[in-house]
Amino acid sequence: MSTNSSAVGTNAGGSGQDPPGFELPLRLLMAFRVLIDEVHAELARQGHPDLRPMHGFVFQAIGPHGTTAVELGRLLGVSKQAAGKTIDGLERLGYVERGVDPNDARRKVVRLTARGVDSLAKSAAIFEDLRAKWAGALGAERLRALEEDLRTMTPGDSFHFDMPAWFGGG
Amino acid sequence: MSTNSSAVGTNAGGSGQDPPGFELPLRLLMAFRVLIDEVHAELARQGHPDLRPMHGFVFQAIGPHGTTAVELGRLLGVSKQAAGKTIDGLERLGYVERGVDPNDARRKVVRLTARGVDSLAKSAAIFEDLRAKWAGALGAERLRALEEDLRTMTPGDSFHFDMPAWFGGG
DNA sequence: GGGACTTCGACAACGTCGTTGTCTAAATAG
DNA sequence: CTATTTAGACAACGACGTTGTCGAAGTCCC
Numbered sequence: 001m002s003t004n005s006s007a008v009g010t011n012a013g014g015s016g017q018d019p020p021g022f023e024l025p026l027r028l029l030m031a032f033r034v035l036i037d038e039v040h041a042e043l044a045r046q047g048h049p050d051l052r053p054m055h056g057f058v059f060q061a062i063g064p065h066g067t068t069a070v071e072l073g074r075l076l077g078v079s080k081q082a083a084g085k086t087i088d089g090l091e092r093l094g095y096v097e098r099g100v101d102p103n104d105a106r107r108k109v110v111r112l113t114a115r116g117v118d119s120l121a122k123s124a125a126i127f128e129d130l131r132a133k134w135a136g137a138l139g140a141e142r143l144r145a146l147e148e149d150l151r152t153m154t155p156g157d158s159f160h161f162d163m164p165a166w167f168g169g170g
Numbered sequence: 171m172s173t174n175s176s177a178v179g180t181n182a183g184g185s186g187q188d189p190p191g192f193e194l195p196l197r198l199l200m201a202f203r204v205l206i207d208e209v210h211a212e213l214a215r216q217g218h219p220d221l222r223p224m225h226g227f228v229f230q231a232i233g234p235h236g237t238t239a240v241e242l243g244r245l246l247g248v249s250k251q252a253a254g255k256t257i258d259g260l261e262r263l264g265y266v267e268r269g270v271d272p273n274d275a276r277r278k279v280v281r282l283t284a285r286g287v288d289s290l291a292k293s294a295a296i297f298e299d300l301r302a303k304w305a306g307a308l309g310a311e312r313l314r315a316l317e318e319d320l321r322t323m324t325p326g327d328s329f330h331f332d333m334p335a336w337f338g339g340g
Numbered sequence: 341g342g343g344a345c346t347t348c349g350a351c352a353a354c355g356t357c358g359t360t361g362t363c364t365a366a367a368t369a370g
Numbered sequence: 371c372t373a374t375t376t377a378g379a380c381a382a383c384g385a386c387g388t389t390g391t392c393g394a395a396g397t398c399c400c
Contacts, residue, residue, distance in 0.1 A: 019317055021297030022226075024304070025205040027320035032198040033336075034324055039195075053337050056192075070377060082358050084378070106366050106377040127191030134194070138319050146316050147189055149308050150197035154204055166203075167223050167337075240348060252387050254349070276348040276395045 035130055042126045048119045050093050058086060059112060059120050062096065066111035095119065205300055212296045218289045220263050228256060229282060229290050232266065236281040265289065 036053050043051055061067065061075045073083035087110055090096045095116040101107035112120065135143045206223050213221055231237065231245045243253035257280055260266045265286040271277035282290065305313045 018301070018305075018310075018314065020294070021299075021301035022230075022294065024301055024317060024320075025202050025209075025297070027317060027324055028198050028202040028205070030324040031320050032195050032202060035195040035198070068377070079359060080378075081360085081380095085357075104367070104377085108378070124190070124192065127195070129191075131188075131191035131194055134323060137322060140188075142315060142319055144187060145312060146319055147194060147197065149312055149316055150194075150201050152307060153304060154197055154200040238348075249388060250349075251351095251389085255386075274348085274396070278349070 035127075038130055039123055039126050043119065043123055046122050046126075048122065051095075051119060054086075055090065055095070056120075056123055058090065059095070059116060062110060062112055062116075064112075066099070066109040068107050068109060072110065090116075205297075208300055209293055209296050213289065213293055216292050216296075218292065221265075221289060221293075224256075225260065225265070226290075226293055228260065229265070229286060232280060232282055232286075234282075236269070236279040238277050238279060242280065260286075 039056075040051060040053065043049075058072070058076070061072055067075075069084040069087060070080045072087070073080040076083060087096060087098070091098065095113060096110050097113050098108045098110055101109050131143070138146070209226075210221060210223065213219075228242070228246070231242055237245070239254040239257060240250045242257070243250040246253060246256075257266060257268070261268065264283060266280050267283050268278045268280055271279050301313070308316070
């Protein structure tokens with residue numbers, strides 16, 4: 001029963017049969033997974049087999065200037081302890097390193113190592129290749145339209161990171 | 171192709187109209203989250219505040235004829251024990267119930283309760299409303315094109331469900 | 341019919357991950 | 371100088387998924 005307020009009922013377009021509403025989110029998720037899986041498969045081939053999907057987001061959050069556990073936790077939407085544990089893991093893998101802040105002895109600045117920067121550069125290049133592949137398959141115009149439409153429907157760039165907790169759970 | 175673009179953070183897109191390659195997966199994920207969050211916010215308003223994103227997928231996997239823990243585990247890509255625990259939680263919430271299979275005393279068939287069916291019907295209606303909202307914002311034609319393009323780029327309908335494990339980890 | 345193998349579900353132990361709570365050290369406000 | 375705030379470490383806890391084991395029930399084959 002659709003007792004909702006929003007405009008239009010079923011079959012907003014009129015012509016042709018529209019897919020059921022639940023297909024859209026499903027395809028969005030599948031497309032995301034396809035891209036990420038391909039990136040990480042290629043990343044593994046290029047010498048980074050241990051990277052996980054979330055690590056790319058962590059690297060982005062760390063940024064070129066480095067960050068701290070507390071700050072990272074805020075950016076990723078998790079506790080500082082959880083962020084600290086993630087950093088521990090990345091440190092063990094050799095992707096980040098902790099340094100001291102000369103201006104604040106409490107802060108331990110987390111920075112990407114050369115290996116971390118390398119993985120980030122490689123993943124950026126792979127993403128470009130994948131986008132080019134999509135452009136080849138769909139046409140440059142339609143891909144641009146798709147991206148524009150997604151940009152229209154999604155908020156600026158707020159990006160919460162509770163993925164595991166958000167999704168799973170019972 | 172695959173010239174190294176900027177390593178970190180912002181890519182100063184400059185003159186070109188094409189966004190950096192990593193924006194595509196990001197927007198796909200954000201769009202997915204937006205839709206799912208709206209569905210569950212509305213679902214909460216309509217009497218189902220305890221449902222989590224993954225539950226919808228579980229309900230779909232259970233289907234109208236019911237299923238078993240082993241089968242559910244296979245469909246969702248997790249162990250039968252994990253599937254069993256998920257069922258336990260849903261049973262506590264009153265969304266599914268376990269019955270016996272007259273033809274096989276080992277099997278315990280999991281079926282949706284009336285409440286489970288209700289939530290499924292409501293979420294389907296909400297998804298339709300959301301799709302209509304997208305159609306209103308983007309235009310029916312462009313939304314159809316978007317869905318068609320996503321369908322082109324994603325495999326049939328296999329969707330693995332290791333989301334938490336797949337994404338997180340370190 | 342009977343024995344070996346397979347399948348289903350339950351129980352237990354373990355590891356991972358994120359959470360809150362507590363604590364020390366360092367910076368900052370008054 | 372004292373009081374408050376902040377960064378980071380340590381510990382305990384709960385949620386979740388995993389493997390391993392087990393008994394019960396079904397299936398296959400002689």
